[in-house]
Structure formats: structure tokens, C-alpha cells
Amino acid sequence: MDNAKYQWGNKVAVMADIINDGSYPNKAEGETIVVKGESGRVRQVGQDEEKTTYLYIVEFGDRLVGCFEDELEIIED
16 A cells, blocks of 8 residues: 555554454453554555555564554664
8 A cells, every 4th residue: 555654564563552442352352452562563554444544454473453553653673
């Protein structure tokens, strides 16, 4: 996706804890999925149905987590 801030393979960190909103399997709603500062790699880039917001699938070790652009920051390898 050309206008996406992050691309496949970018190393990113989350800027705040990512909390399960009920959509992440095998974790209770309200449970922390990813802690602030944890790093991962972008594995997929998509957009919402209206094509107004980018959604990034980020691999954090053994977890694939959907993150919004404003939840991430790029970091150096």
C-alpha cells in the first residue's frame, strides 16, 4: 500500500499497551496482548472498508496482532 506509513518487514514498536477488545482469540477481553515498547515486524498492511484507516498485522514473537498506524512507531533493526 503506497500511502501506508509502514510497509511489510518494517520493525515497529507499540507506543501503548494493546488490550484485547474481544477480537483476539485465546485471551480474555480486557487482557493485555502486547505491552508498551514491545517490538515486532509488519507482516501485512490493509485498510478499513472505507479506505480511510490503515491496519497493520504485526508479528510479535508467536502472536499476530492487528494494530492501527497511530499505535506504532518505526524502530531501527
